[in-house]
Amino acid sequence: MRSLLRLLAAVLALSLVAAACGSDSDTDVDTSTEDDTTEETEAEDAPEDEGDTSEEEGAEDDDAMEDDEDTGDDDGDAMAASGAGLLSLEDECASFDGIEAPEGFTVNLVTDIGKVDDGTFNEFAFEGMQAAVECFGIENQSVIETVSEADYAANIATTLESDPNVVITVGFLLTTDTETAATENPDINFVGVDQFLVEYPDNMVGVLFNEQEGGFMAGALAASLSETGVVGVVGGREDVPPVVKFVNGYSAGAKFVNPDVNVLEIYNESFTDPAKGASDAAQFIGEGADVVFGAGGQTGSGALTAAAEAGVFAIGVDQDEYNTTFGGGSAPGSEFLASSAIKRVDLAVFRNIAAAVDDSFTPGPFVLTAENDGITYAPFHDAAVSDEAAAKVEEVRVGLADGSIDTGVCAIDGLFVGEGSACD
Numbered sequence: 001m002r003s004l005l006r007l008l009a010a011v012l013a014l015s016l017v018a019a020a021c022g023s024d025s026d027t028d029v030d031t032s033t034e035d036d037t038t039e040e041t042e043a044e045d046a047p048e049d050e051g052d053t054s055e056e057e058g059a060e061d062d063d064a065m066e067d068d069e070d071t072g073d074d075d076g077d078a079m080a081a082s083g084a085g086l087l088s089l090e091d092e093c094a095s096f097d098g099i100e101a102p103e104g105f106t107v108n109l110v111t112d113i114g115k116v117d118d119g120t121f122n123e124f125a126f127e128g129m130q131a132a133v134e135c136f137g138i139e140n141q142s143v144i145e146t147v148s149e150a151d152y153a154a155n156i157a158t159t160l161e162s163d164p165n166v167v168i169t170v171g172f173l174l175t176t177d178t179e180t181a182a183t184e185n186p187d188i189n190f191v192g193v194d195q196f197l198v199e200y201p202d203n204m205v206g207v208l209f210n211e212q213e214g215g216f217m218a219g220a221l222a223a224s225l226s227e228t229g230v231v232g233v234v235g236g237r238e239d240v241p242p243v244v245k246f247v248n249g250y251s252a253g254a255k256f257v258n259p260d261v262n263v264l265e266i267y268n269e270s271f272t273d274p275a276k277g278a279s280d281a282a283q284f285i286g287e288g289a290d291v292v293f294g295a296g297g298q299t300g301s302g303a304l305t306a307a308a309e310a311g312v313f314a315i316g317v318d319q320d321e322y323n324t325t326f327g328g329g330s331a332p333g334s335e336f337l338a339s340s341a342i343k344r345v346d347l348a349v350f351r352n353i354a355a356a357v358d359d360s361f362t363p364g365p366f367v368l369t370a371e372n373d374g375i376t377y378a379p380f381h382d383a384a385v386s387d388e389a390a391a392k393v394e395e396v397r398v399g400l401a402d403g404s405i406d407t408g409v410c411a412i413d414g415l416f417v418g419e420g421s422a423c424d
Contacts, residue, residue, distance in 0.1 A: 086342070087373060089128070089350055093135035101357045106140040106164040107133065110155045112171030114272050115145045119324035120297050120317060121345060125170045125193055128349030135350075136357050140164075153177045164188060166356045168349055169195070172240045179204065189361050191352045193345060194242050196412065200363050207348040210369040211242045212409035213400045214341035215249025215295065216256070217370075217377045218315045220396040221339055222291040223257035224389035225313050230262045232284030234277050234303035236296030238267035244414030246295035246317065246341065252407050252416075257392060264289055267296075274302025281306040291315065291338070301325045308333030313383070316340030320378035329382055338385055339393070340378040344368055370400040 109129050116126035126143065133141050142162060144155045152174050159167055160181065168191045169178045175195040182190040182204040190204040200206055215233075222231040233250045236243045251263045264284045268276055281292045281303035292307040293315040294300025304314040304325060314337050316325060326334040348368055355361040368374020377393060399405030410421035417423050 086376065086378075087344075087347065089131040089135075089346060092347065092350055092354075093131065096135065096354065096358070099136060099354075099358055101136040101138045104140065105136075105138050105357065106142075106162055107138055107166045107168070107353055108142045108144075108159040108162065108164040109168040110144045110152075110159055110170065110174065111146050112173060112271070113146050113149065114297060116143060118272075118298055119301055119321060120319060122170055123324065124319045124343075124345035125168060125349050128346035129168060129353065131346065132350045132353035132357075136354070138353075138357075149173060153180075156181045160185060160188070166191065166353055168193065168353075170345075172196070172242060189352075189356045191349065193348065194240075196241065196365075200365070202363050203361075204363055205352050205361070205366045206364070207345070207352065208365050208367045208411075209242065209343045209345075209348075210367070210375050210411055211245035211341075211343060212249035212252070212407045212411065212414065213370045213375045214317070214343055214377070215246040215251075215293075216253035216400065216405075216407045216409075217375075217393055217396055218246075218293050218317075218339070218341040219250035219253025219255075219263070220257050221253075221377070221385075221389060221393040222250070222293060222313070222315060223254040223261045224392045225338060225385065226258075226261065226291050228288045228290045229258065229260060230264065230284075230288040231291040231293070232264040232281070232287075232289040233266075233293040234280045234284075234296055234300050235265065235267045236271045236299055237269060241412065241414045243267070243295060245409060245411070246293075246414075248409045248414055248416060249407050250293050250295070252409060253396065256396070256405070262288075268299050271297030271299055273299045274305070277302030277304075278306035281312075282310070285310055285312055293317070293341070294321075295341075304337065305331070305333065308336035311336060313338045316378070318343055318345065322378065322381045335382040335384070337381065338383045339380055342376050342378055344374045344376075347374065370397060371403075375400075 107129060111122040114122045116122055142159060144159055146155055156177055166189045170193045172194045175192060178190055178192040178195060179197060182201040186203055191207060192204060193207045195206045196208060197206055231254055233247050235247045238244060247265055254261045254263050264287060266280050277294060277299040284292055291313040292303055294303040295317045300317055304316055304321060307314040309332050316337060317340060319342055321340045322337050326337050348366060396405060408417055410417050410423035412422040415421035
């Protein structure tokens with residue numbers, strides 16, 4: 001087993017995303033919103049503008065780059081380079097030159113705990129699916145929003161009742177149930193986001209990310225911005241490897257810039273407790289932190305809003321939280337959101353649906369990294385990020401992409417290499 005893990009660790013470190021690929025349909029979306037059970041409702045229950053957010057992302061990022069002129073030319077250069085990793089789903093769609101899904105093609109999505117408007121992980125997956133539905137003229141889709149871990153298997157079973165072509169399950173905690181369903185339903189393609197297996201069924205893709213690289217960029221930016229020499233990270237569950245990768249990557253990135261920086265860390269039992277995240281941020285600020293990274297879904301977002309409202313720099317996660325958690329700049333404290341560590345969940349979901357449409361679906365790990373623009377950082381928007389800090393985070397992004405910088409964090413379990421990680 002250990003030899004297999006080592007082999008896959010090497011694959012994850014070297015893999016590039018293979019695929020090509022984002023945007024028009026009026027199909028229904030079924031969404032479960034009950035507290036204890038899964039119930040399907042009509043499309044109006046799902047956010048109406050999620051797809052638009054993905055499609056307009058590139059244009060918004062361009063505008064943000066122009067707005068960043070008052071932070072200096074280096075800042076603008078950094079954003080221009082970062083923008084290369086913020087490929088729009090509309091451009092991805094254009095690359096398919098009008099390919100359409102077969103009649104009756106069906107795509108279903110099961111979220112992790114939370115909703116498709118959570119501002120981070122689930123929402124980004126939903127946006128990727130919506131973009132694919134629109135791009136390829138997919139006729140049928142549904143979404144089930146999970147409210148309890150006990151519902152994972154039942155929700156997957158429910159979504160299979162419509163005999164879908166593709167099922168997307170979102171989150172590490174759905175790995176076992178997704179693998180079981182894929183094994184039992186060999187004619188359906190499964191896409192498991194953040195789901196690592198030593199060996200995948202022949203009809204399952206595991207979408208994986210080098211979150212440690214995103215955390216490293218966030219940490220480098222945090223240490224560059226900090227005046228107190230104390231920065232913090234509010235994580236989600238410690239038993240979820242992507243969270244550990246973000247947290248340890250953040251610590252490594254901060255110390256790469258300032259070896260003497262004090263990194264305050266905390267994990268949480270829930271991804272959906274913004275009040276707890278806010279409390280964590282307040283505690284860190286009380287201990288001197290002047291930058292807070294939220295890496296725990298809505299819990300992390302609670303930390304961001306609390307930090308920003310207190311006048312402390314915040315760094316988001318998964319997607320550009322300026323556009324979600326901070327309402328495109330309308331929320332209090334949005335000028336303190338320095339950036340976000342982006343993992344292109346939307347792009348990964350889109351590309352794998354596209355592969356199912358054009359019969360190029362390939363089982364196994366599908367890895368997104370800094371090298372293939374699947375991991376990057378968001379524009380600085382309204383934040384007063386100095387030229388020096390902007391230049392440093394861009395230098396780090398380039399170094400991670402070309403391999404000249406190594407995070408020192410294992411791409412499988414997120415532990416530090418040499419300290420008992422799966423990569424040792």
